[in-house]
Amino acid sequence: MSQRLLVTGGTVVDPVGGTVEPRDVLVEDDTLVGAFAPGERGAEGGAAILDASGLLVLPGLVDMHVHLREPGYEYKETIRTGVAAALAGGFTSVACMANTEPVNDSGAVTQYILDRARIAGGTRVYPIGALSAGLKGERLAEIGEMHRAGIVAVSDDGRPVMDAALMRRALEYTRMFGLPVIVHEEDAHLAAGGVMNEGVTALRLGLRGIPAAAEEVMLARDIALTELTGGRLHVAHVSTAGSVALLRDAKARGLPVTAEVTPHHLFLTEEAVSGYGTHAKMAPPLRTNRDVGALRSALADGTIDALATDHAPHHHDEKEVEFEQAANGVVGLETALPLALRLVAEGVLDLATLVARLTVGPARVLGLPAGTLDAGARADLTLVDPERRWRVEARVFRSKGRNTPFEGWEMTGRAVAVLVGGRLVYDDRPGTAAALRSAAS
Amino acid sequence: MAFTQRHLLGLEGVSAGEIASILDTAASFKEISERDIKKVPALRGKTVINLFYESSTRTRTSFEIAAKRLSADTVNISASTSSASKGETLADTARNLEAMRPDAIVVRHPASGACHLLARHVSCPILNAGDGCHEHPTQALLDLLTIREHLGRLEGLTVAIVGDVLHSRVARSNLHGLGALGATVRLVGPPTLVPRELAAFGAELHTELASGVRDADVIMMLRIQRERQGANFFPTLDEYSQYFCLTEEAVRLAKPQVIILHPGPLNRGLEIASSVADGPYSVIMDQVTNGVAVRMALLYLLVARSKGEEASEGASEVLGDAEPLRRRTGGRA
Numbered sequence: 001m002s003q004r005l006l007v008t009g010g011t012v013v014d015p016v017g018g019t020v021e022p023r024d025v026l027v028e029d030d031t032l033v034g035a036f037a038p039g040e041r042g043a044e045g046g047a048a049i050l051d052a053s054g055l056l057v058l059p060g061l062v063d064m065h066v067h068l069r070e071p072g073y074e075y076k077e078t079i080r081t082g083v084a085a086a087l088a089g090g091f092t093s094v095a096c097m098a099n100t101e102p103v104n105d106s107g108a109v110t111q112y113i114l115d116r117a118r119i120a121g122g123t124r125v126y127p128i129g130a131l132s133a134g135l136k137g138e139r140l141a142e143i144g145e146m147h148r149a150g151i152v153a154v155s156d157d158g159r160p161v162m163d164a165a166l167m168r169r170a171l172e173y174t175r176m177f178g179l180p181v182i183v184h185e186e187d188a189h190l191a192a193g194g195v196m197n198e199g200v201t202a203l204r205l206g207l208r209g210i211p212a213a214a215e216e217v218m219l220a221r222d223i224a225l226t227e228l229t230g231g232r233l234h235v236a237h238v239s240t241a242g243s244v245a246l247l248r249d250a251k252a253r254g255l256p257v258t259a260e261v262t263p264h265h266l267f268l269t270e271e272a273v274s275g276y277g278t279h280a281k282m283a284p285p286l287r288t289n290r291d292v293g294a295l296r297s298a299l300a301d302g303t304i305d306a307l308a309t310d311h312a313p314h315h316h317d318e319k320e321v322e323f324e325q326a327a328n329g330v331v332g333l334e335t336a337l338p339l340a341l342r343l344v345a346e347g348v349l350d351l352a353t354l355v356a357r358l359t360v361g362p363a364r365v366l367g368l369p370a371g372t373l374d375a376g377a378r379a380d381l382t383l384v385d386p387e388r389r390w391r392v393e394a395r396v397f398r399s400k401g402r403n404t405p406f407e408g409w410e411m412t413g414r415a416v417a418v419l420v421g422g423r424l425v426y427d428d429r430p431g432t433a434a435a436l437r438s439a440a441s
Numbered sequence: 442m443a444f445t446q447r448h449l450l451g452l453e454g455v456s457a458g459e460i461a462s463i464l465d466t467a468a469s470f471k472e473i474s475e476r477d478i479k480k481v482p483a484l485r486g487k488t489v490i491n492l493f494y495e496s497s498t499r500t501r502t503s504f505e506i507a508a509k510r511l512s513a514d515t516v517n518i519s520a521s522t523s524s525a526s527k528g529e530t531l532a533d534t535a536r537n538l539e540a541m542r543p544d545a546i547v548v549r550h551p552a553s554g555a556c557h558l559l560a561r562h563v564s565c566p567i568l569n570a571g572d573g574c575h576e577h578p579t580q581a582l583l584d585l586l587t588i589r590e591h592l593g594r595l596e597g598l599t600v601a602i603v604g605d606v607l608h609s610r611v612a613r614s615n616l617h618g619l620g621a622l623g624a625t626v627r628l629v630g631p632p633t634l635v636p637r638e639l640a641a642f643g644a645e646l647h648t649e650l651a652s653g654v655r656d657a658d659v660i661m662m663l664r665i666q667r668e669r670q671g672a673n674f675f676p677t678l679d680e681y682s683q684y685f686c687l688t689e690e691a692v693r694l695a696k697p698q699v700i701i702l703h704p705g706p707l708n709r710g711l712e713i714a715s716s717v718a719d720g721p722y723s724v725i726m727d728q729v730t731n732g733v734a735v736r737m738a739l740l741y742l743l744v745a746r747s748k749g750e751e752a753s754e755g756a757s758e759v760l761g762d763a764e765p766l767r768r769r770t771g772g773r774a
């Protein structure tokens with residue numbers, strides 16, 4: 001007999017319809033039946049009640065760019081700890097990059113990741129396959145084999161594809177599978193030796209800079225190659241105002257180009273590097289106020305399709321070194337949603353649009369069956385307490401990575417309950433777990 | 442205003458008053474180096490570690506002599522003999538040195554920000570003796586002292602800094618120090634080594650040596666590192682030299698009483714002609730002499746105070762009979 005669950009009393013945000021209104025959401029087994037006016041559906045048929053009073057009810061959040069580090073770098077993160085961090089952050093689907101050891105450039109590694117994710121349970125894990133064998137940028141990886149095993153995109157993320165001919169072939173070949181090519185745009189020669197944004201701050205600190213042009217020349221190249229090939233280009237972690245202009249132009253011309261931005265590039269500038277704190281070191285680097293403004297506008301107007309964390313856990317020892325030697329990257333899964341909500345509070349964009357960038361936006365890029373509240377969709381839901389006040393403390397993260405640039409930030413709002421496939425897999429609502437049990441009994 | 446910072450990580454953010462106080466203290470210490478017995482007991486029983494991850498003759502010797510003339514015990518650690526060659530991290534080295542209870546650590550390191558990292562792990566003062574391309578504050582302070590001695594002031598002077606500004610920690614520290622004291626700074630060199638963003642530091646930028654040094658009160662030459670050749674900052678050392686070597690002809694464009702500084706070591710014939718380096722306008726050896734005094738002053742101000750002892754601005758109590766001399770020479774500000 002089927003199990004029914006009615007999520008009542010919440011405010012439902014529908015990113016497709018663009019609505020924010022009181023709705024009850026009915027779930028049957030692992031599937032959404034739909035959203036209804038409050039009281040329209042009672043607890044008929046023995047439906048369990050999940051009290052969402054005072055909470056926002058969102059389609060499960062999608063993070064299309066994380067590094068789960070397994071296999072090979074389990075000391076940084078495992079699929080289990082990464083998934084736990086994702087759930088705590090409200091994410092029901094994540095796509096993980098291929099720079100593991102061994103690299104995810106074969107069906108076997110893809111299958112291994114999926115197996116480990118199944119054992120971990122909770123958040124759905126979608127592997128991204130390497131574009132080139134071994135991420136070496138020389139020859140195509142066995143994309144078809146990985147496609148059969150279940151990858152949702154290809155990318156050499158972290159290793160910009162300097163060979164334009166290889167990129168051209170990747171964009172062409174992936175058309176056979178309908179897979180997007182995710183690009184980390186950074187000209188390796190222009191960026192050589194650079195550890196932060198090029199500009200006044202880098203000059204002051206005596207650190208080698210990476211100019212914005214390092215990203216923009218590669219993006220301009222790849223937009224031209226997209227035009228040439230008809231492939232699908234997705235630009236990871238856009239960081240500059242110039243890139244935004246290139247994207248806007250490409251989209252206006254109807255090219256199949258999409259893009260994502262990280263929370264840290266929306267909230268921090270190169271100034272965060274002052275004092276040489278290595279938690280402000282990432283690739284691409286933090287840029288300037290002008291870039292932050294352009295990225296925020298682009299997220300609001302749809303030039304940028306997705307908010308993605310680039311969750312990049314590292315061991316403490318890899319960050320407690322000279323700035324130039326420190327590993328690139330920060331964790332993001334457990335701070336992304338509250339930072340995103342802050343964008344709404346600051347008037348950058350409205351709540352429904354924001355939720356779209358965290359759900360249906362990335363889901364469409366990757367072709368995932370996620371991110372909507374359509375009848376018949378999988379019952380992945382994220383319940384958010386928009387008023388919950390808390391302070392970021394890396395030591396209590398579920399992730400093994402403690403490398404956050406947001407330590408000590410006062411946040412408002414966080415995910416308090418997560419359903420994946422109709423199952424309540426994360427519940428941090430004060431006192432309501434007992435209420436749910438009694439209602440279900 | 443007394444210098445009250447816990448470390449000397451750089452001159453960025455150090456006020457004009459604090460710099461003047463350091464220079465006054467240094468000026469009063471110069472006399473010690475002229476005595477028969479070049480030693481005062483100011484830091485007796487204190488331990489100063491010189492931690493050098495880059496080769497250095499002048500700076501390391503200068504710091505060591507400065508510490509010894511204040512009666513501190515000195516320990517020299519160089520990268521080739523340290524645990525760094527065994528893979529120990531800088532943070533671990535810091536923790537281990539900290540456990541031996543030094544009273545100050547003087548650090549030279551090829552990474553910008555290395556002193557900031559050390560300062561997070563030790564409780565004693567850190568003195569930056571040059572970190573990567575970031576700062577070299579004691580060099581700038583000895584430059585400032587040398588200029589003040591020769592020209593009587595810093596405010597209103599025009600100082601031309603010529604050469605590889607992009608990679609120069611000496612230039613950065615001088616930009617902050619000269620700026621704080623009211624001098625006008627010109628940065629002179631090819632645009633590859635003098636990026637236009639440097640204008641944000643309040644400096645005038647020149648790509649022509651002649652316009653850069655014209656009517657300058659001070660010309661400060663930077664060492665051009667030979668390894669920059671081949672990285673396309675300029676085609677060849679020979680071409681660089683044709684455009685930016687300081688010759689007697691160029692010096693004649695400056696003010697008649699111009700002084701010429703160079704942090705050393707010199708590349709004779711490359712960035713500075715021998716006739717200029719050894720000529721009447723050169724104060725390069727005065728810089729070296731003043732280096733000891735400036736480092737004595739900083740060790741004194743940082744170490745004596747960090748132990749809760751009173752470090753007066755002129756340090757007169759350690760000088761004894763030097764006080765009259767200080768009155769004769771210390772009036773310049």
